[in-house]
Amino acid sequence: MNQHYPFINMPLPYDYDALEPHIDTKTMMLHHNKHLQAYIDNLNRALQPYEGLHNWTLKELICYNNRLPRQIRIAVGRNAGGVYNHRFYFDQLAPVNNEYPIGLLACAIYKKYGDYEKFAEEWKTQAKEVFGSGYVWLVVNANGCLEMIQTRNQETPLCRNLSPLLCIDVWEHAYYLKHYNDRASYVDDWLEVVDWHRAEELYAKATNKANKKCA
Numbered sequence: 001m002n003q004h005y006p007f008i009n010m011p012l013p014y015d016y017d018a019l020e021p022h023i024d025t026k027t028m029m030l031h032h033n034k035h036l037q038a039y040i041d042n043l044n045r046a047l048q049p050y051e052g053l054h055n056w057t058l059k060e061l062i063c064y065n066n067r068l069p070r071q072i073r074i075a076v077g078r079n080a081g082g083v084y085n086h087r088f089y090f091d092q093l094a095p096v097n098n099e100y101p102i103g104l105l106a107c108a109i110y111k112k113y114g115d116y117e118k119f120a121e122e123w124k125t126q127a128k129e130v131f132g133s134g135y136v137w138l139v140v141n142a143n144g145c146l147e148m149i150q151t152r153n154q155e156t157p158l159c160r161n162l163s164p165l166l167c168i169d170v171w172e173h174a175y176y177l178k179h180y181n182d183r184a185s186y187v188d189d190w191l192e193v194v195d196w197h198r199a200e201e202l203y204a205k206a207t208n209k210a211n212k213k214c215a
């Protein structure tokens, strides 16, 4: 359901005010109801005249962008990326109080970064380094190892043999109403509402898929 045209904006898996006081209600409403909705509307609008594309999944639209009619490649690339990235962003957040990694993912994080604080510090450094609009992702690479990567605008880590576990949206609309220009304090707040259970599930799937243990 909702895997192909016409894409619809699914309700959040929690209330708009569920991430208070870390991420404020108004930001969540605008981010989901206006920003993500606009990506969905623009994607549907670009695809509407092309019936042959109506059963393409979001991932296909992103990864096989060069097979699309030339005149909609840019629009579909940007907007399908925006839909994928925002769905991922919202789905990984949770109002529950589980602010530390768990399970095998926790082991992998501590092995690579030393401890949670060092992981968080590196995450924050990466988030601050994104120039302009974009995201930072924690991914499992083809060797089964954790890696932090940055993507610009609405580019995604899909199609690159990477399995995303977490992403932080550092477009200003994700934090400006509450945090103004203080991206670092937004990162601190974001870390309080990460759904580490979901990240751990994604990690298990990703490492099975890579079929390799990170050396």
Ligand code: MN3
Pocket: 031, 035, 086, 169, 171, 173, 174
């Ligand atoms: Mn956004």
